[in-house]
Amino acid sequence: MVNPPALPSHQTIHTDGLTPLEQELALASFGPLAHDPTQTGAVLVSEDASERAAREIGAIDAISEALAADAAGHGGPDEAEARPAPYVPPPNYDPANPHLVSWNAHLRGVRDRNALALPLRGCGRLTRAAGLVLEAVGLRLAVGSEVMIELPQGSSLPMCEAEVVGFAGDKLFLMPTTEVAGLLPGARVWPLESAPIADPMAGAKRLPVGWGMLGRVVDASGRPLDGLGPLATDIDAPLTAPTINPLNREPIRHVLDVGVRAINALLTVGRGQRMGLFAGSGVGKSVLLGTMARATSAEVIVIGLIGERGREVKEFIEQILGEDGLARSVVVAAPADVSPLLRMQAATYTTSLAEYFRDQGKHVLLLMDSLTRYAMAQREIALAIGEPPATKGYPPSVFAKLPALVERTGNGPEGGGSITAFYTVLTEGDDQQDPIADSARAILDGHIVLSRTLAEAGHYPAIDIEASISRAMTALIDERHLNQTRALKQMLSRYQRNRDLINVGAYVSGRDAVLDRAIALYPRIEAFLQQGFRETANYDQSVEMLGQLIGART
Ligand SMILES: Nc1ncnc2c1ncn2[C@@H]1O[C@H](COP(=O)(O)OP(=O)(O)OP(=O)(O)O)[C@@H](O)[C@H]1O
Numbered sequence: 347m348v349n350p351p352a353l354p355s356h357q358t359i360h361t362d363g364l365t366p367l368e369q370e371l372a373l374a375s376f377g378p379l380a381h382d383p384t385q386t387g388a389v390l391v392s393e394d395a396s397e398r399a400a401r402e403i404g405a406i407d408a409i410s411e412a413l414a415a416d417a418a419g420h421g422g423p424d425e426a427e428a429r430p431a432p433y434v435p436p437p438n439y440d441p442a443n444p445h446l447v448s449w450n451a452h453l454r455g456v457r458d459r460n461a462l463a464l465p466l467r468g469c470g471r472l473t474r475a476a477g478l479v480l481e482a483v484g485l486r487l488a489v490g491s492e493v494m495i496e497l498p499q500g501s502s503l504p505m506c507e508a509e510v511v512g513f514a515g516d517k518l519f520l521m522p523t524t525e526v527a528g529l530l531p532g533a534r535v536w537p538l539e540s541a542p543i544a545d546p547m548a549g550a551k552r553l554p555v556g557w558g559m560l561g562r563v564v565d566a567s568g569r570p571l572d573g574l575g576p577l578a579t580d581i582d583a584p585l586t587a588p589t590i591n592p593l594n595r596e597p598i599r600h601v602l603d604v605g606v607r608a609i610n611a612l613l614t615v616g617r618g619q620r621m622g623l624f625a626g627s628g629v630g631k632s633v634l635l636g637t638m639a640r641a642t643s644a645e646v647i648v649i650g651l652i653g654e655r656g657r658e659v660k661e662f663i664e665q666i667l668g669e670d671g672l673a674r675s676v677v678v679a680a681p682a683d684v685s686p687l688l689r690m691q692a693a694t695y696t697t698s699l700a701e702y703f704r705d706q707g708k709h710v711l712l713l714m715d716s717l718t719r720y721a722m723a724q725r726e727i728a729l730a731i732g733e734p735p736a737t738k739g740y741p742p743s744v745f746a747k748l749p750a751l752v753e754r755t756g757n758g759p760e761g762g763g764s765i766t767a768f769y770t771v772l773t774e775g776d777d778q779q780d781p782i783a784d785s786a787r788a789i790l791d792g793h794i795v796l797s798r799t800l801a802e803a804g805h806y807p808a809i810d811i812e813a814s815i816s817r818a819m820t821a822l823i824d825e826r827h828l829n830q831t832r833a834l835k836q837m838l839s840r841y842q843r844n845r846d847l848i849n850v851g852a853y854v855s856g857r858d859a860v861l862d863r864a865i866a867l868y869p870r871i872e873a874f875l876q877q878g879f880r881e882t883a884n885y886d887q888s889v890e891m892l893g894q895l896i897g898a899r900t
């Protein structure tokens with residue numbers, strides 16, 4: 347065993363060739379008896395170094411034994427003896443010793459400076475910025491982590507925020523969420539927070555939720571946009587949620603009144619149903635969503651305005667939704683000019699908000715305008731980090747993201763709340779075969795198609811009843827209502843097919859009884875299907891009117 351180096355004893359201190367500072371230190375450690383070798387204190391410190399080492403090893407052994415006894419669960423009465431005694435200053439300790447005073451002051455200074463120092467944080471460096479994506483090296487972060495990148499002095503912001511969207515080898519792909527003008531090559535990249543490993547959800551981004559958000563308009567990060575001051579809530583929730591076991595979901599059993607006659611009567615929607623609103627631009631999607639938000643029987647409305655024109659956000663809130671609608675709504679707005687990452691985040695945040703209210707046992711109506719812009723944002727990100735495009739330029743990840751978002755809505759466990767969702771889907775050039783429309787149609791529980799022909803004829807809401815379907819409807823309504831719906835659809839379809847003949851006067855009545863009745867009732871059918879956007883029609887009224895229409899004499 348190698349003996350520890352011998353400590354200077356009182357006898358050797360002046361003869362060992364120590365520097366003056368080392369001599370001072372050694373003397374200071376001897377206390378007030380430093381200059382009197384005859385006293386016991388001096389004997390104590392001049393103890394042989396090997397003896398002292400043996401004594402210390404003995405103490406360590408005693409502690410280890412005590413810990414082992416603790417772990418084995420039998421502390422016993424000698425437990426207290428095994429514990430190291432609390433520190434007692436030696437009898438010769440003199441706090442007034444000038445050496446100790448000076449060293450203590452020095453140590454205090456070091457401690458104070460330490461307290462001021464910023465914690466050491468590792469940082470990476472920016473190596474590439476091309477298109478939407480930045481690349482950094484020198485950091486090991488999980489996908490979804492947030493980072494800050496330094497901007498040069500004089501920039502409008504001190505830092506730029508970004509999120510890790512992927513990696514390749516040592517390189518991290520970052521997608522900025524704020525303005526990046528001024529970024530320099532080699533800029534430092536700091537992780538915003540490191541996620542604790544013990545709780546996987548603890549590292550997930552959390553945004554504000556809660557009842558204090560009703561009546562408020564916020565951006566994708568939960569910051570108020572309405573100038574009404576801070577949000578009156580201190581609850582937050584992660585953006586992601588664990589999936590619901592499909593067998594634990596309550597089936598769609600109860601009707602949700604949406605306040606629109608044509609939908610209530612002919613395309614009845616149930617609580618927890620997910621519907622698509624398929625239409626080209628300018629056909630009346632936003633107005634229809636606004637009507638539903640104002641007139642629905644749902645207790646809470648969560649509205650996501652994703653990737654639409656910035657001007658429309660204000661217009662939607664003030665003119666379409668109105669004060670009454672807004673009072674029980676939360677609006678999350680991420681217009682087209684914000685980063686694609688924030689547009690996607692706004693969609694997931696809207697869903698998180700709806701989930702919060704559902705988990706409080708409420709029946710929530712979620713309106714998202716639009717699902718297509720959400721898919722487009724994911725396309726932008728995926729293409730920028732090098733995913734190959736597949737159908738119509740959409741990479742495969744887009745078709746995985748859509749069901750992941752939509753499946754979070756719907757009914758919760760039996761007896762709990764529900765999220766009924768309406769997602770608008772843009773059909774480019776009124777093309778129903780668009781890949782996003784196709785994919786959405788497959789994952790949603792029904793679709794309402796808005797027709798440009800009807801809108802152009804001033805028929806609002808421009809719902810194409812023949813092309814629309816609510817898949818949960820048969821489980822929600824009685825036989826009589828179902829038969830009336832069928833009868834009306836039959837008449838409508840017969841009329842549409844023969845429209846040209848009727849218009850040119852080529853149809854002679856008496857040949858087809860259904861068509862004859864359709865022709866006679868058509869003005870009333872049209873009036874039934876149309877609804878001014880300030881007008882509301884509750885479920886019972888809608889069904890009663892349908893009954894009257896079908897039972898009417900011609
Ligand atoms: N129920 C209605 N009654 C009267 N006019 C309506 C109605 N619904 C829509 N409109 C008319 O249609 C226009 C476009 O409607 P809206 O903004 O809802 O379309 P959109 O499909 O949301 O368009 P975009 O794709 O551009 O967002 C409105 O400005 C309004 O003039």
Ligand SMILES: [Mg+2]
Pocket residue numbers: 631632633654658715
């Ligand atoms: Mg719109």
